[in-house]
Amino acid sequence: MAHFYESSIITTKDGLQCQVYGNEHPFDSILVKPKYIPTDKVQSDALQYRFISGRKMNRLNMWADKEKLKQYLNTFKIKYPQYVLKSPVHTDNRLFFSIPIDDIERIYYPRKGFSELISMPEGSLDDHLQLVHKFAKFLLQSGLRIKDLGITYSTLMGHYNPAVSDINIVVYGKENFWKLMNYLDTAQHELLRWKTKEEWVSFHKRRNRYNTFSEEDFYFLMNRKKSEGFFDGRLFVIFAAEKEEETWFKWGEEKYTPLGQVTVEGTVTDNFSSIVRPGCYDIINVTTIDGSVPGEITKVAFYSRDYCMMAYPGEKIQTCGVLERVDRKDGSSYYRVVVGYFDAYMDERREKEYIKVLL
Amino acid sequence: MHFYESVLVDTIDGIQCKVYANSHPDGFVIVKPKYVPESLLNFTGLKKRFLFSKCMTRFNLFNAKEIVEENLTRLKNTFPYYFYTCPRHKNWFLVVPTDKIAKTYDTRAGLKELMKVPVTDLDSYLKATRGFIELILQSGVHIDNIGITHSTLLGNYTLGKSDIDVLVFGKDNGWKVLHFLETAQHTSLRWKTEEDWAKYYRERVVSTQYSEKEYVYNMVHKKDDGFFDGNVFSVFCVEEPGETWYDWNEEHEPLGTAKIRGTVGNAYNSIVRPGYYDLQSSEIVEGHNSVPIKRIVTWSRPFVLQAREGELVEACGLLEKVTPKIGTAYYQIVIGYFDTYITERGKKEYLKVVVE
Numbered sequence: 094m095a096h097f098y099e100s101s102i103i104t105t106k107d108g109l110q111c112q113v114y115g116n117e118h119p120f121d122s123i124l125v126k127p128k129y130i131p132t133d134k135v136q137s138d139a140l141q142y143r144f145i146s147g148r149k150m151n152r153l154n155m156w157a158d159k160e161k162l163k164q165y166l167n168t169f170k171i172k173y174p175q176y177v178l179k180s181p182v183h184t185d186n187r188l189f190f191s192i193p194i195d196d197i198e199r200i201y202y203p204r205k206g207f208s209e210l211i212s213m214p215e216g217s218l219d220d221h222l223q224l225v226h227k228f229a230k231f232l233l234q235s236g237l238r239i240k241d242l243g244i245t246y247s248t249l250m251g252h253y254n255p256a257v258s259d260i261n262i263v264v265y266g267k268e269n270f271w272k273l274m275n276y277l278d279t280a281q282h283e284l285l286r287w288k289t290k291e292e293w294v295s296f297h298k299r300r301n302r303y304n305t306f307s308e309e310d311f312y313f314l315m316n317r318k319k320s321e322g323f324f325d326g327r328l329f330v331i332f333a334a335e336k337e338e339e340t341w342f343k344w345g346e347e348k349y350t351p352l353g354q355v356t357v358e359g360t361v362t363d364n365f366s367s368i369v370r371p372g373c374y375d376i377i378n379v380t381t382i383d384g385s386v387p388g389e390i391t392k393v394a395f396y397s398r399d400y401c402m403m404a405y406p407g408e409k410i411q412t413c414g415v416l417e418r419v420d421r422k423d424g425s426s427y428y429r430v431v432v433g434y435f436d437a438y439m440d441e442r443r444e445k446e447y448i449k450v451l452l
Numbered sequence: 453m454h455f456y457e458s459v460l461v462d463t464i465d466g467i468q469c470k471v472y473a474n475s476h477p478d479g480f481v482i483v484k485p486k487y488v489p490e491s492l493l494n495f496t497g498l499k500k501r502f503l504f505s506k507c508m509t510r511f512n513l514f515n516a517k518e519i520v521e522e523n524l525t526r527l528k529n530t531f532p533y534y535f536y537t538c539p540r541h542k543n544w545f546l547v548v549p550t551d552k553i554a555k556t557y558d559t560r561a562g563l564k565e566l567m568k569v570p571v572t573d574l575d576s577y578l579k580a581t582r583g584f585i586e587l588i589l590q591s592g593v594h595i596d597n598i599g600i601t602h603s604t605l606l607g608n609y610t611l612g613k614s615d616i617d618v619l620v621f622g623k624d625n626g627w628k629v630l631h632f633l634e635t636a637q638h639t640s641l642r643w644k645t646e647e648d649w650a651k652y653y654r655e656r657v658v659s660t661q662y663s664e665k666e667y668v669y670n671m672v673h674k675k676d677d678g679f680f681d682g683n684v685f686s687v688f689c690v691e692e693p694g695e696t697w698y699d700w701n702e703e704h705e706p707l708g709t710a711k712i713r714g715t716v717g718n719a720y721n722s723i724v725r726p727g728y729y730d731l732q733s734s735e736i737v738e739g740h741n742s743v744p745i746k747r748i749v750t751w752s753r754p755f756v757l758q759a760r761e762g763e764l765v766e767a768c769g770l771l772e773k774v775t776p777k778i779g780t781a782y783y784q785i786v787i788g789y790f791d792t793y794i795t796e797r798g799k800k801e802y803l804k805v806v807v808e
Contacts, residue, residue: 132568142573147562147605149569206505209490213507217500219610249505252607254575 094120094345096337099370100245100263102201103192107131108148109176111192112246114396115371116335117344122178122191126435127153127169128246134172137165145252155438156300163439182348188436201250203243203263203334211239221248221255227284228260228324235276241269245332260329270333270368274402277319284325288315300399305447314450318402320368332398333368341366341373348420349431354442355384356413357430358451359393361404371396373429374404374448386416390428393448397433400448409451415442454693455481455556457725458601458619462555463548465531466492468508470602472546472751473726474691475698480536480547485511485527493530495523503608513793521794541704546790557606559599559619566600577609580681581616583640587680588618588687591632597621601688616685626689626723630757633675633687642679646672661768661802670804674757689723697721697728703775709797710739710771712785713806714748716759726751728784729759729803740771743783748803752788755803767803 094117101113103125111125118124129143129150139161140151155162166188170177175196178189207229215223225248232242243263247253264270288296290312297303297311306314315321320331335341359376366373373394379386393412404410414432421427432446455461459471461481469483476482487508490500497519499510511527513520528535536547563585571579581604589595599619603609620626633641644652649671653664662670676687691697714734721728727750734745748767750756759765769787792798 142569144566144569144574144578145607147557147565147600147607149565201505209505209507210502213500213502218502219613222502251503251505255611 094118094343095123096340097123098203098243098263098265098334100203100243100261100332100334102128102203102245102249104146104198104201105176105192105196106198107196108146108150109173109192110145110150110250111190114190116337116369117340117342119178119180119191119344122193123197124178124189124191125176127176127190129153130169135165135168137161140165155435155443159439159443166439182345184349184351186436187349187351187434188439190435201245203245203249204240204265205243206245206249207243207263208239210244219255221253221258224325224327225260228329229262231280231282231285231324232262232273234280235273237264237269237273241265243334258327260324260327262329262331264331264333266336267333267339267365267368270331271365273331274319274368277322282324285322287319287322290316301444301447302399304444305449310449310452313452314403320402332370333401335366335369341369346422350418350420352387352416352418352428353384354413354445355386355416355430356382356411357384357386357390358382358409358411359390361406361408361410364402364405367403368401370398370401372401374410376410382411383413384416386428388418388426388428390416390430392427392429393432394429395432395448396435400432403448404450410448411451412448414446414448453550456559456619456621456690458617458688458690459559460486460557460601460606461548461553463552464554465552466506467531467534468504469548473698474724475696475700477536477538477545477547477700479551480545480549481553482545483534483548484513484546485534487511488527493526495526498523513790515793517794517798524794538700540700540702541789542706543704543789543791557601559601559605560596560621562605563598563600564595567595575611576681577611577614577616577683580640580683581618584616584618584680584685587636587638587641588620588629588632590636591629593620593625593628597625612682614683616680616683618685618687620687620689622692623689623695623720623723626687627720629687629689630675630723633678638680640681643675644672644677644679661800662804666804666807669807670758671754676757691724698726699776701777705773705775707740707771707773707783709768709800710785711737711766711768712745712748712771713737713764713766714745716761716763716765719757719760722750722757722759725753725756726788727756729765731765736771737766738768743771745771745785746782747784749784749786750788750803751786751790752801755787758803759805764806765803766806767801769801769803770797 097118099116103111108131109127110129111127114124114126132149139157143150178191246261247258293312293315294308357379359379361374363375373392379390412430414430419427455471457474461469466489468487470486472484473482488511490507495509501508537544602617603614604617620629646668649668650664653667714731716729717732718730728747730747767785769785775781787801
């Protein structure tokens with residue numbers, strides 16, 4: 094219904110800091126993931142505490158102790174009912190967070206922040222910002238323009254810790270993102286290095302990745318991603334945000350009916366939209382491994398960035414997730430598997446859901 | 453509403469200001485602009501910072517007179533309402549009209565929130581801040597009377613560089629904390645050495661009217677600035693609504709620049725901004741015929757806590773005849789009005805303890 098760029102930051106009038114979650118949104122609110130939540134109404138020792146903007150905040154981590162996370166999110170829903178979306182296109186148990194327009198205090202725009210930062214004299218920047226500045230100049234050698242890039246999270250908000258904070262870059266436009274990935278595939282810079290096998294393996298041990306992939310397979314799949322690496326020893330992560338004219342679905346034009354959990358395999362025909370959130374792979378020749386599938390599945394959608402750019406056309410993937418029948422406004426329908434809805438983190442689906450390439 | 457000194461306010465124009473006094477003329481808050489978005493105004497000779505997702509200019513009056521004059525002119529041309537010409541002072545002040553304030557930051561609530569965060573979840577700067585707060589709580593001052601401000605509160609501090617800025621509410625509390633710090637022992641506590649003060653003198657145009665040596669002598673006994681765990685800290689004492697001394701209804705008649713000497717009778721109000729030193733005895737050394745000077749008023753933080761009771765001081769500033777609504781007129785010397793940043797008087801002004 095409305096386009097709003099993923100990875101922008103929204104602060105609410107009552108002090109939440111949220112990251113915009115997706116590029117398509119309902120008409121009167123913006124889908125988000127609450128990132129930092131004040132502790133005066135709801136708090137949990139299972140979540141990290143931070144002192145940000147003069148408040149004690151919890152950092153929401155969907156991989157925290159599951160029972161405590163569930164308790165926390167249930168209390169959140171009671172204390173902040175205005176931030177829990179009653180989606181008219183999903184069933185009641187589907188969890189989305191959204192900020193009604195009237196509750197927004199301020200929006201931090203990554204693109205605007207980037208253009209401000211890049212225009213500043215390097216001498217006026219601290220070490221962290223100088224590095225971001227240098228990295229940005231390197232990325233601009235890909236042929237992207239200043240207006241194609243953004244900075245987000247702590248760099249944009251200004252509460253970074255130079256010792257530990259990542260550099261988070263947003264690329265506007267899917268074509269631009271793929272162009273940058275192609276550039277980084279061969280680009281050389283004395284400060285640029287990619288994650289080693291050991292680093293990816295250490296990453297593999299977190300979340301549910303170890304359930305899904307062997308170390309070797311995980312390294313193979315991750316090593317071909319050029320969206321994460323190190324610049325002068327600092328981790329950088331590059332995200333894609335869809336332009337309004339290129340979103341792969343429009344909020345409100347489809348209705349989703351869950352039909353249970355399934356495991357299926359299929360061959361990827363298109364991964365162009367696998368770089369965004371939510372992202373998707375178009376698939377064909379689908380076979381069912383587990384569960385009941387009443388029709389042809391043509392798409393695998395995901396809300397977790399872990400599955401971005403995982404598979405390429407021609408590759409066979411296996412996925413476990415929620416089977417949905419998608420009814421379009423024009424009366425047509427199709428079936429898809431969805432991985433990583435927020436509510437998945439509150440039950441056994443958190444460990445069960447996955448997308449993997451069959452190597 | 454009472455606006456405490458050293459509290460931050462955001463204006464509806466997107467300018468961040470620091471409140472610069474504890475009492476204010478009706479409808480205004482005395483401030484110093486701190487960060488101004490470059491997109492709003494282009495200044496000259498000022499540093500820039502990337503803050504709040506924007507390129508901001510760090511507005512600074514500690515600069516060459518011509519630069520300050522130019523920048524104030526640019527500010528005034530775009531935002532004339534940040535200037536208030538007070539008919540009772542026959543002088544101007546930087547202000548924010550109260551209806552232009554978008555947000556005020558709560559320093560007390562911020563501190564309480566910080567103290568609730570488990571130490572293990574704090575970075576080294578916030579750990580040091582918390583450690584320093586815990587130390588000054590040993591003075592007996594209640595946590596309700598302490599706040600944090602500036603980057604410590606907002607979280608836009610730079611590790612290893614930013615000061616820890618602490619507010620103490622109430623003058624009695626302020627003195628209690630400073631007296632406590634005079635003798636406090638803590639492994640992380642270190643005071644500015646003579647060399648630290650000399651460096652400060654060299655980096656800021658404090659006054660050309662006294663030497664580095666005199667400056668160091670005057671500053672080294674102050675206990676409102678020091679180091680905790682390697683971080684510079686500053687303690688700002690602010691007045692509660694019931695104890696403000698400044699009366700905006702008094703008539704001020706400027707009589708020109710004068711140099712005086714006198715003995716401090718009472719320094720109780722020298723802990724705040726604006727602050728003052730009551731004089732027991734005084735003489736005008738230069739600039740005006742002999743009149744008794746009741747007090748020396750300072751708007752400049754470097755002259756806060758400069759002298760103690762019984763000390764002989766020398767000061768140069770604006771001589772004023774002050775006529776209160778009730779009571780008899782008196783004379784005072786004022787140091788650090790905003791106009792001193794763009795007039796010759798600024799270079800002449802000082803306050804120092806006379807070292808015989």
